[in-house]
Amino acid sequence: MKKILSKRSRIVMTIIVAIGILAWHPILAGAEEGKTIVYNSSGGVVEQVVKKVFAEPFEQQTGIKVVFTAPVNFAKLKAMCESGNIEWDVTEIGPEDMIRGKERGYLEPIDYSIVDKSDFLPGLAHSHAVPAAFYSTVLAYNTKKFPAGKEPKSWADFWDVNKFPGPRSLPNFPYTMEIALMADGVSPDKVYPLDEERAWKSLDKIKPHVTAWWTMPAQPAQLLADGEVDMAAAFNGRITAIQKEGVPVALEWNQQVLLLAYNAVVKGAKNKDAAMKFLAFMVKPELQAEWVKMIPYPGPSKSMYELLSPELAKTLPTNPEFYKLGVVRNYQFWAENEERLMEKWNAWMLK
């Protein structure tokens, strides 16, 4: 068989491939230790915005370069921590994974002597993670069907099918129990500890009036836009987005359920100190304000609202005015009970 490549060109190819691998690998690509941190994000737009708003100014000020990897993956975190080969320093992490990660010892405690938590919204400084982005489940409704003055203002109104007739949509997840409790008269600050009996009873009442139980976050906005339902529990970002497209919908911040994603430092991270510095840098109010101008999911800062236009501020769930009306989901509870309640939920659905 004839050789396809000469010996020299094979050597050149090998070198090119080797350089390619080195350049691609985040750790090898970086310079000396402590001068680079690896940030694992969900990629895409989030990565670009983190790079622009946080990473570039951070490098300018401290000389520490931030290298990005993706995606966020709990299985990979687990594999890293169990093998001792820690590739990430900081990772974006979902709330339930954060609880699991903390319990299994995959996360470093946050050094709050470096990270300033005094500007955080109340009750958010978690021992092993810093809040990164909030979103919220809100009551959204068709404004043609329910014009100003006749609009639903609470989950109790959502449950009131005589005063507010029309098909409805709710999430097909046991989380809906939170909403059911508020509909039954529980105030947001009393939702947890969750009174399960009371929640099921309340859910039974609304069940026949729910046309669509949604499973994907895009669904409720679509259902409202198509006129398929007149009222839905939906994520705020999706509703704001279709509002901008001219769909006649509005949302009610009262009794919103706040959800959040975190940033955490991986246990045994090679550049732990630099990683803490980066987390501290990210929560600065002026940078938080820049972030929220590009991504509609605000971080934990409350003083950033002084830097935002009122138009933007009124679309954000952590606006102090709205924040106090809602409840932050207790992920500790769900990490412990979700599986059991999901089974019950499915059985309830089939009944």
Added chain:
Amino acid sequence: MKSRISIPGAQEKPRRSIDPTFYLILPLLVLLIFFMVVPVFRIFALSFFDPDFTIKHYMKFFQAGIYLQILLRTLVISLMVSVCCLIAGYPVSYLMADVSPKTAKILIILVILPLWTGILVRTYAWMVLLGRQGLVNKLLIYLDLVAEPIKLLYTTKAVVLAMVQILLPLMILPLYATMKGIDRDLLKASKILGAGPLRTFWRIFLPLSTPGILAGFTLVFIISIAFFITPALVGGRKDIMIAMLIESQITTLLNWGFAAALSLILMTMTLIIIGLFHKFIGINRFVGSGDT
């Protein structure tokens, strides 16, 4: 497959020679081993080890009641879809096998055409048609047949309708292949012997087309039981199918062990159906060969 006649001692290295056609399937074989066989074994292990050997995931499936209920629901929906596909597909296949080859070609293209559109797109199309403000309801109101929009979407009927539309080609094609292979002279002979058209169909054509019926039916049924996106989007709260359950176990609950057990139960059921089919009819009917 053709087997070679080997006379002991007559060939120099009879054992080492590999049929050259084997190399043609080698790439596919490697692909299947790495992306099908290996993952299936991983799933198998995942469902039995956590981290020590356990059958708790299977116990949970059979004890909780709800999971058997969902399995039953999956089977009932799949059965409805298969029956509807058969009823809708049989006359079409009959027509295709009966017309001139040129017309048959056009019909085949029309049957295959929807397969080129994604399942998600076709499911969304049904949502547009069946919705409260959808075309069907608008037409019904325009014709004064109903006063208020009727509930079509988010019902079991919508699930069956959308799935039938998606899976119908898979019923028609094996049926057509079988019917094409039926000797038309037998029908003539039946008529010469005095049987009417109905009797001829009932006694001659229908029995001869049975392999096609079973092939189409099995194919549609097997694909139906693993359906996910269509029931999730157009179904009502009771239309939970087992694939949706697997999805929620993987993505929301991170209970991969139970998801693996569910997957294996689903796979075992599929294999049993295929096994039964093969035993009675022969598996090559799936690819539409009329001669066994």
